Amino acid sequence: DITHIDFLSESKNNVATLISGKERSFSMDKRYIKRDGTFVWATLSVSVVLDEWENPKYFIAVIEDIESRKIIEDELRAAKKSRDELLRGMQLASDAGRICNWSMDVTTGQLKWDDNMYRLYGVSLGSEVDYQVWRDTLHPEDRDIAVHEVETALNQSKVFNAEFRIINPTTRKTHWVKAAGNVAKDSDSGKEILFGINLDITQERMTQAKLEKESIAAHKANQAKSRFLATMSHEIRTPMNGVIGMVDLLKETALNREQAQMVSTIRDSSFSLLEIINDILDFSKIESGQMSLDPTEVNILNLIEKTLEALWVHAYQSDVNLYFIHDYATPEFITLDSVRVRQVLLNLLGNAIKFTSSEREVRDVFIRTSYCHGTQRLSVSIQDTGVGMTDEQIDKLFSPFTQADSSTTRRYGGTGLGLSISKSFVDLMKGKIDVTSDFGNGSTFTVIIPAPYPNDGNSRYHHYDFSHFSFVLFLEKNSAYSTYREHFSQLNPANVLDGDKIEWAEWKCETMIAVTASEDFVSDHPDIRRIVLGEPPVGAERYTYPGAYWLSPCPLKPSELVIAAAIMCGLESPDVDWSQAISNGDAFVNANQFDAKQCGAILCAEDQPTNQLVLAKQLSQLGYQHEMTANGREALEKWRQGHYSLLITDCHMPDMDGFELTSEIRRLEAEEGKPRTLIIAVTANALVGEADHCLRAGMDDYIAKPVELETLKRVLALRLRGRSLRIDTMKPSIGQSNRGMEDSTSLIDDIQLEKIIGSDDNEMKRAVLSMFWQSLSADMQELEQAVNDQDEDKVKSLAHGARGAATSGGAMALSQLFRNIEKNSADIKHVKKVFTELRAMVSALETELRKDRIIE
Numbered sequence: 001d002i003t004h005i006d007f008l009s010e011s012k013n014n015v016a017t018l019i020s021g022k023e024r025s026f027s028m029d030k031r032y033i034k035r036d037g038t039f040v041w042a043t044l045s046v047s048v049v050l051d052e053w054e055n056p057k058y059f060i061a062v063i064e065d066i067e068s069r070k071i072i073e074d075e076l077r078a079a080k081k082s083r084d085e086l087l088r089g090m091q092l093a094s095d096a097g098r099i100c101n102w103s104m105d106v107t108t109g110q111l112k113w114d115d116n117m118y119r120l121y122g123v124s125l126g127s128e129v130d131y132q133v134w135r136d137t138l139h140p141e142d143r144d145i146a147v148h149e150v151e152t153a154l155n156q157s158k159v160f161n162a163e164f165r166i167i168n169p170t171t172r173k174t175h176w177v178k179a180a181g182n183v184a185k186d187s188d189s190g191k192e193i194l195f196g197i198n199l200d201i202t203q204e205r206m207t208q209a210k211l212e213k214e215s216i217a218a219h220k221a222n223q224a225k226s227r228f229l230a231t232m233s234h235e236i237r238t239p240m241n242g243v244i245g246m247v248d249l250l251k252e253t254a255l256n257r258e259q260a261q262m263v264s265t266i267r268d269s270s271f272s273l274l275e276i277i278n279d280i281l282d283f284s285k286i287e288s289g290q291m292s293l294d295p296t297e298v299n300i301l302n303l304i305e306k307t308l309e310a311l312w313v314h315a316y317q318s319d320v321n322l323y324f325i326h327d328y329a330t331p332e333f334i335t336l337d338s339v340r341v342r343q344v345l346l347n348l349l350g351n352a353i354k355f356t357s358s359e360r361e362v363r364d365v366f367i368r369t370s371y372c373h374g375t376q377r378l379s380v381s382i383q384d385t386g387v388g389m390t391d392e393q394i395d396k397l398f399s400p401f402t403q404a405d406s407s408t409t410r411r412y413g414g415t416g417l418g419l420s421i422s423k424s425f426v427d428l429m430k431g432k433i434d435v436t437s438d439f440g441n442g443s444t445f446t447v448i449i450p451a452p453y454p455n456d457g458n459s460r461y462h463h464y465d466f467s468h469f470s471f472v473l474f475l476e477k478n479s480a481y482s483t484y485r486e487h488f489s490q491l492n493p494a495n496v497l498d499g500d501k502i503e504w505a506e507w508k509c510e511t512m513i514a515v516t517a518s519e520d521f522v523s524d525h526p527d528i529r530r531i532v533l534g535e536p537p538v539g540a541e542r543y544t545y546p547g548a549y550w551l552s553p554c555p556l557k558p559s560e561l562v563i564a565a566a567i568m569c570g571l572e573s574p575d576v577d578w579s580q581a582i583s584n585g586d587a588f589v590n591a592n593q594f595d596a597k598q599c600g601a602i603l604c605a606e607d608q609p610t611n612q613l614v615l616a617k618q619l620s621q622l623g624y625q626h627e628m629t630a631n632g633r634e635a636l637e638k639w640r641q642g643h644y645s646l647l648i649t650d651c652h653m654p655d656m657d658g659f660e661l662t663s664e665i666r667r668l669e670a671e672e673g674k675p676r677t678l679i680i681a682v683t684a685n686a687l688v689g690e691a692d693h694c695l696r697a698g699m700d701d702y703i704a705k706p707v708e709l710e711t712l713k714r715v716l717a718l719r720l721r722g723r724s725l726r727i728d729t730m731k732p733s734i735g736q737s738n739r740g741m742e743d744s745t746s747l748i749d750d751i752q753l754e755k756i757i758g759s760d761d762n763e764m765k766r767a768v769l770s771m772f773w774q775s776l777s778a779d780m781q782e783l784e785q786a787v788n789d790q791d792e793d794k795v796k797s798l799a800h801g802a803r804g805a806a807t808s809g810g811a812m813a814l815s816q817l818f819r820n821i822e823k824n825s826a827d828i829k830h831v832k833k834v835f836t837e838l839r840a841m842v843s844a845l846e847t848e849l850r851k852d853r854i855i856e
Contacts, residue, residue, distance in 0.1 A: 773849055
């Protein structure tokens with residue numbers, strides 16, 4: 001098959017060597033060309049045959065096909081090259097990552113280390129090493145742990161991971177080592193080999209220790225800062241309490257117009273300073289992670305309307321128009337932190353008013369709400385027509401102590417904390433805040449926050465059917481016009497029409513309602529239904545059938561607009577006091593205040609002379625008797641000697657502070673069987689946790705300084721009224737003579753009960769109350785069990801049912817407590833506190849019903 005053999009020069013030289021007799025044979029591997037033109041590898045072996053005189057006689061040549069062998073050799077060379085490259089890569093990786101490789105014969109304990117292992121353990125390169133050598137390098141404190149990990153891995157044939165210290169015998173330095181290993185068995189020899197790696201993590205450990213040390217130092221510094229803020233809060237608020245308290249009292253005196261204006265200016269300035277203090281404290285609390293949320297069921301429409309009320313005067317004085325456009329599809333109640341949301345709205349609206357320059361022709365600020373039922377998220381946008389911002393200014397907008405540009409502080413004032421705090425609150429609520437702005441033409445801030453609804457999610461306005469009515473707007477075409485048009489359009493009427501396009505001949509008195517801002521319109525068209533935007537004439541009612549309904553646009557309240565529309569369309573009674581119906585105020589605030597004279601003297605503990613004077617004046621103004629002491633020690637002695645139904649105490653005083661005073665009073669009450677004294681804390685410490693601290697200490701309520709007269713009045717009315725309902729000696733019998741249950745201090749509202757059953761028959765009332773008591777007893781047992789089990793859903797359901805039963809039984813105070821529990825069912829701690837008061841009130845009711853022989 002061989003067509004050609006090319007010995008070339010090498011073959012010729014080899015043959016020449018054979019002929020000369022220097023060599024007897026030679027062999028060489030060469031490629032040969034086959035007849036088909038392909039190549040083949042072959043081995044040529046040539047031997048010389050000599051005659052009897054040792055002369056070459058002839059050659060013997062053998063050719064062997066070695067193509068397969070050559071292919072195998074190529075593959076072996078390629079595999080060796082790949083293995084060498086892989087080993088070089090592994091070595092580079094080990095060197096770069098400071099990885100030390102090792103293996104150990106499980107039977108003999110002999111170790112094989114790479115160079116990195118020798119260097120890490122301080123052993124001479126190439127030295128014989130075994131298990132004992134490794135063990136001797138271990139730190140004495142870590143030896144037992146490391147040996148245990150290795151032996152466990154060997155005995156159970158599993159992977160091990162361990163961290164331990166070694167002592168380098170050469171340098172005497174301690175190193176932290178992270179070790180990992182696994183046992184493998186050689187199938188041929190049956191040997192068990194433990195393979196593994198070591199990592200020197202000394203640097204990481206040192207860094208970690210340093211970070212822990214710095215973390216501890218930072219925590220201590222944070223605590224020191226909190227203590228400093230608490231102290232500064234107290235020191236600043238203490239004189240502020242004197243200023244604001246005295247101003248409140250001064251307002252109640254006879255003042256001329258100029259003096260009243262000066263008092264108002266002092267009060268506004270005081271609250272401006274207090275707002276700056278609050279901003280700094282809020283920022284500090286957010287920065288230290290102390291800020292927390294308190295989500296409750298909130299009527300968002302009512303919340304925004306009250307916020308607008310608070311800002312309306314400021315907007316009016318700045319000649320800025322406020323327009324509120326509400327999404328009526330928003331559920332009546334949604335769950336969010338009303339305090340934080342209101343603070344965000346106050347910041348954003350305050351900025352919008354401030355930066356809407358009075359020099360501009362259009363000075364409007366719009367606030368809009370929208371609600372997504374799918375994601376249960378509330379969106380509130382605030383748009384102004386102010387100075388606007390550049391992209392560069394927007395980028396640094398939410399940085400603390402920063403305003404849009406350096407001239408802003410000089411021109412408009414402020415701390416530069418409002419937006420930073422607002423964003424922190426929104427982030428805390430897991431929402432987002434977006435900003436768009438057109439420099440010179442205004443900005444829009446949009447806040448989107450989670451706001452789940454606790455019931456069916458319907459709006460309270462859905463049941464009004466305006467589909468047969470048309471609203472006709474006789475208004476100037478401006479922002480107010482577009483706002484009212486959008487409001488009325490959302491009510492889904494038959495039409496919203498422009499007044500200038502209506503012919504009077506087409507007017508339908510039964511189905512058309514005029515909307516106007518003109519007082520002349522009232523006199524010019526006395527026979528048509530109309531909503532007049534403005535305040536009614538002095539001495540006139542807001543609405544008297546069949547006249548005009550006067551709707552205040554300062555500010556426009558969507559809730560009042562809907563009620564006005566419903567009344568004018570005959571969908572609601574004009575005789576209901578809707579200003580109360582749409583309010584969410586505390587029932588105790590509007591209730592008859594407990595007779596201050598019957599409560600006796602109020603004991604006060606306050607060390608600061610100015611605050612003593614302010615508190616004394618405030619209590620006198622409210623009609624309460626009081627006795628003042630300078631510290632907790634004096635207050636305790638007074639309390640021992642007299643009978644005080646209520647104690648007002650500052651938390652931080654020399655000698656004995658309010659917490660120590662409360663603790664001692666509670667101890668003496670328990671030991672001597674004395675009735676519980678109401679204790680109200682007053683403190684200037686505004687940091688998170690102070691209220692909880694007061695309640696845990698045994699106090700009943702908490703007022704932060706500066707104490708406003710209205711706040712003090714509300715808290716005293718609430719606490720003393722609740723106490724009066726629980727004291728037998730202060731409650732008349734239900735069956736006393738002809739008065740029945742009419743005394744205001746009774747737990748049963750006789751008038752309410754008569755309204756419910758439609759009769760003043762005493763026997764019927766007694767029967768209703770007997771059934772109510774049976775129901776209440778069962779409800780209390782179930783509710784107590786649900787509270788102990790912390791079953792929020794059951795607590796809410798039981799409280800809801802009991803609230804309705806209490807209302808039907810005329811027990812309005814009980815109904816309010818059940819409502820409180822229902823509303824705050826998710827806050828078990830709060831529920832337990834209210835339940836204690838509820839249990840006492842039920843006990844008092846039982847005593848009252850037994851005295852009148854309604855129950856046996």
